[in-house]
Amino acid sequence: MCDKVAFRCAEPAFGCPAAYGLALGRPGGKAAADAAQDVHQNLSFEQAPPISVPYRFFLTAPWFGVAAGLLLAFMGEDMLASRWTPGALAGTHLLVAGFMLQAMCGALLQFVPVATGGNIWQPRRVAAWVHPLLIIAVSLLVAAFLTQHPLLFIAASLGFTASLVFYAVVVGVALVRTPAQGATIVALRIALIGLLSTLGLGVTLAYGLAYPTDLPLLALTDVHAAWGLGGWGLMLLAGVAYFVVPMFQLTPAYPGWLARGVPWLLLALLLVWSLQLFGFPDGWRQPVLLGGLGTAGLFAGTTLYLQSRRRRKVRDTSLLFFCTAMLSLIALLFSAMLFIALPQIGNDPRAAVWLGLLAVVGVFVTAINGMLYKIVPFLNWLHLQRLCGLATLPPTMNQMIPERIMRRQFYLHLAALAFLLAAVWLPSLARPAGVVFALACAGLGVNLAGALRAYLSFKNRIRAAA
Numbered sequence: 001m002c003d004k005v006a007f008r009c010a011e012p013a014f015g016c017p018a019a020y021g022l023a024l025g026r027p028g029g030k031a032a033a034d035a036a037q038d039v040h041q042n043l044s045f046e047q048a049p050p051i052s053v054p055y056r057f058f059l060t061a062p063w064f065g066v067a068a069g070l071l072l073a074f075m076g077e078d079m080l081a082s083r084w085t086p087g088a089l090a091g092t093h094l095l096v097a098g099f100m101l102q103a104m105c106g107a108l109l110q111f112v113p114v115a116t117g118g119n120i121w122q123p124r125r126v127a128a129w130v131h132p133l134l135i136i137a138v139s140l141l142v143a144a145f146l147t148q149h150p151l152l153f154i155a156a157s158l159g160f161t162a163s164l165v166f167y168a169v170v171v172g173v174a175l176v177r178t179p180a181q182g183a184t185i186v187a188l189r190i191a192l193i194g195l196l197s198t199l200g201l202g203v204t205l206a207y208g209l210a211y212p213t214d215l216p217l218l219a220l221t222d223v224h225a226a227w228g229l230g231g232w233g234l235m236l237l238a239g240v241a242y243f244v245v246p247m248f249q250l251t252p253a254y255p256g257w258l259a260r261g262v263p264w265l266l267l268a269l270l271l272v273w274s275l276q277l278f279g280f281p282d283g284w285r286q287p288v289l290l291g292g293l294g295t296a297g298l299f300a301g302t303t304l305y306l307q308s309r310r311r312r313k314v315r316d317t318s319l320l321f322f323c324t325a326m327l328s329l330i331a332l333l334f335s336a337m338l339f340i341a342l343p344q345i346g347n348d349p350r351a352a353v354w355l356g357l358l359a360v361v362g363v364f365v366t367a368i369n370g371m372l373y374k375i376v377p378f379l380n381w382l383h384l385q386r387l388c389g390l391a392t393l394p395p396t397m398n399q400m401i402p403e404r405i406m407r408r409q410f411y412l413h414l415a416a417l418a419f420l421l422a423a424v425w426l427p428s429l430a431r432p433a434g435v436v437f438a439l440a441c442a443g444l445g446v447n448l449a450g451a452l453r454a455y456l457s458f459k460n461r462i463r464a465a466a
């Protein structure tokens with residue numbers, strides 16, 4: 001059966017989402033059959049890591065968002081006055097190296113073996129090393145930004161290096177060795193290069209802040225930020241989206257030229273952007289920036305177009321999150337164009353904060369939130385279904401995290417995003433924005449914990465019945 005529907009499963013009818021109505025969350029739905037016909041992806045569940053591997057990352061990520069929200073609620077408007085305030089740098093890294101990095105590292109440990117057939121060396125051991133080390137490193141870096149203590153910068157750098165180099169080697173070997181080919185693999189390989197470049201530049205910056213140096217810190221920060229958000233974050237988002245958007249949302253596939261072109265174009269633009277470290281002709285900056293954001297906008301516009309052509313017309317919460325992320329990416333492009341056209345606004349220090357919030361919260365936190373609402377119920381379902389075999393059916397994906405609860409958290413997240421963006425220009429909103437954002441992230445954390453509880457309780461029931 002699984003062969004017929006073009007999914008490669010561990011055993012016939014085992015772990016085969018199409019066969020069990022993955023799309024509808026109930027067995028044998030029509031959407032499942034549609035997915036079966038439309039999606040020609042290979043999912044290789046025999047290599048899936050234990051569920052604890054991705055979950056430890058997923059369950060931790062939202063609490064870094066809570067910490068960022070509370071930091072804003074505590075520090076208030078000063079934090080958003082410019083991108084260089086200690087609070088802004090600390091908050092940025094709670095989100096990019098806390099929330100984003102946790103979720104993305106966990107997702108790759110699951111995605112690489114299952115979607116690309118890549119063989120990750122001892123995933124449980126990798127997770128047991130990388131996960132706690134990343135938590136410590138982020139906490140040290142945040143403390144370093146807030147106190148400006150040199151030793152904290154050094155300790156954070158060591159923690160990040162020890163965790164991310166190991167992680168990148170293990171995942172990189174799996175991605176190089178996999179026989180799979182295609183745009184997703186290319187994007188994931190470039191994303192790993194992006195992660196290592198971000199790390200190298202970040203560590204250099206941290207040393208530059210800890211000790212007196214002649215390094216061009218401003219250019220280094222811009223190059224580090226571009227590799228982190230574009231070379232790692234967006235590259236990974238695009239690579240994963242090529243695979244999961246058609247699969248989970250039943251859309252047509254991304255056009256081949258676009259799927260192949262976006263990662264290479266982004267990489268080329270990042271390399272040109274990096275030339276500013278060696279002295280960049282002044283006139284290059286804006287065209288390269290707009291080129292990068294234009295490429296991102298093309299990816300976002302195509303995703304929205306494909307979503308409008310999806311075969312299953314229901315608008316579930318995960319889809320709403322993803323559409324919001326894509327709209328934020330387009331808003332980022334138009335905001336940058338506006339700031340360039342109107343330098344009297346663009347030169348205001350708050351303009352960069354606006355762009356940063358749109359990128360980090362509007363695009364990445366939003367997309368990750370939505371993806372987690374698909375991935376976690378699916379993984380619950382997959383692992384339970386393997387445990388119960390064909391005798392019993394596990395709860396539907398809808399029962400893992402009820403739609404109405406996810407929808408409530410989506411509205412809270414939207415409110416948080418609106419408050420945060422408004423707070424850039426209306427500083428009195430900064431503290432309420434921090435509180436609402438912390439609540440939205442806590443909502444995600446609680447919902448994911450609820451999904452874990454559902455998984456454990458059903459697993460115990462299966463064991464008791466056996």
Ligand code: HEM
Nearest residue numbers: 083092096097156157160202203205206217221225228229
């Ligand atoms: C892994 C993902 C990371 C991403 C996406 C990322 C992103 C960013 C961004 C966007 C900025 C600019 C902030 C602003 O303009 O307000 C920044 C600055 C900075 N990052 Fe990261 N970062 C990451 C990891 C790291 C790591 C691992 C370190 C060091 C151990 C680091 C150290 C720094 C430092 C020191 C600055 C501030 C430079 C300055 O004030 O001159 N970052 N990062």
